[in-house]
Amino acid sequence: MSAKTRLPTGQEAIAVKGWLGAHKWLLARRASQVFFLAIFLVGPWLGWRIVDGTLAGSRTLKVLPLTDPFIALQGILAGHWPELTALVGALIVLVAYALIGGRMYCSWVCPINPVTDAAHWLHAKFDIPKGWQPKRHTRLWLLGTVLVVSGLTGTVAWEILNPITMVHRGLVFGMGAAWGIVVAVFLFDLFVSRRGWCGHLCPVGAFYGLLGQGSLLRVSASKRAACDDCMDCFAVCPEMQVITPALRGKGDETPLILSPDCTNCGRCIDVCSVDVFTFTHRFDRRIDDVTQPAKPHVAEKAA
Structure with missing residues (x-):
């Protein structure tokens, strides 16, 4: 050793x-995450209608549709066939992440990533025990379960619990109970399971990982x-x-x-x-x- x-x-x-050289990609990711939040928030906050909607589905400059393909897939399985615009938006996102790497969504866009990164930083700083570590393929089982439940119940099942969507909507329309989801994910990664949420459980990450296998x-x-x-x-x-x-x-x-x-x-x-x-x-x-x-x-x- x-x-x-x-x-x-x-x-x-x-x-x-130097400090900047040893953190350049981390700083670039934080800038990217802030950017993607900002372009959604300047509309309801400042009236600058650059992007309307949320990460689940949006329209940029009233022209470019973008749809989360994981949400679109749940909707289709639930029997709610999306409109053509939403399907085109999902296809655009599918192609983009298939080319650049599906799980870039997790580290460069997802608003939960800074929360779990902060939990891991504190976990390491205070040398907290590793804790319970679910198998990494657990998120694949959760992904499959979400899709099956969507099909059986006729609902976009994961959106009932999805912390990404809840936080994003909360920032636009008011956080409310969404803060509880943020705190729960943070505490889970800090005390229960090191890098547990993103690394072992999140079905969104599992979906984008499968999407980017040939990126x-x-x-x-x-x-x-x-x-x-x-x-x-x-x-x-x-x-x-x-x-x-x-x-x-x-x-x-x-x-x-x-x-x-x-x-x-x-x-x-x-x-x-x-x-x-x-x-x-x-x-x-x-x-x-x-x-x-x-x-x-x-x-x-x-x-």
């Missing part, structure tokens, strides 16, 4: 890249030979199991992270002081086997 595993997560990257945008460990075993990428990754096949691959084994569980959050790129990871496309299987010179310990640099 490298001595760097005893350093605070990301400290070496900050020393090498073009990928993270690659193209410089895996330079890895110094600091383990920071594993510490920050919300789906740490996706890293090992790419980072520990041998010979010509692909350096691409191909798992649909990857959210393309970019945090592994941020915290890697030797730049092992990068964003690329799924056809880029280039491997740089030139080992970079070992970097001195942060404490040695300070000395």
Whole structure:
């Protein structure tokens, strides 16, 4: 085990890249999340009708329809066939996330992501026990259950409980009981199950993961030979199991992270002081086997 595993997560990257360089993708994600909230909120709050609706279904500039395909699918199974405009909106979103990576929705758009990230940060800071960890395929079973229930009951079942929709509507029309959902998800991830909601239970994430299995945008460990075993990428990754096949691959084994569980959050790129990871496309299987010179310990640099 490298001595760097005893350093605070990301400290070496900050020393090498600077604070901004070691947080650029995190800051970009927060900016993206704020942007997607803002374009919905400026209408009811300021009267600027850029986007009408919510993440469930909207129309941009009164022209471009966008529909959450997971909600559209539940509606179809419930026997409520959407109007043509809603179907076109769902198709647009389907194609977009199929190309760029389905679970980018989870890390770049979803308003619950900052809540669960905050819970994980506190969980790590106070060294709270890992807690109950449901199997990761539990979210797939929940996804299937939601679709079956929608078909049997004639309702868009998940929208009764969906914290994403409740928070989004709450911000537009007033939070009310939606705060209870936010607090419940936060406390669940903080005390009950580390990264439990997004990583193990959320059927929305499961749906978008399936949608993006063949997506073009990928993270690659193209410089895996330079890895110094600091383990920071594993510490920050919300789906740490996706890293090992790419980072520990041998010979010509692909350096691409191909798992649909990857959210393309970019945090592994941020915290890697030797730049092992990068964003690329799924056809880029280039491997740089030139080992970079070992970097001195942060404490040695300070000395």
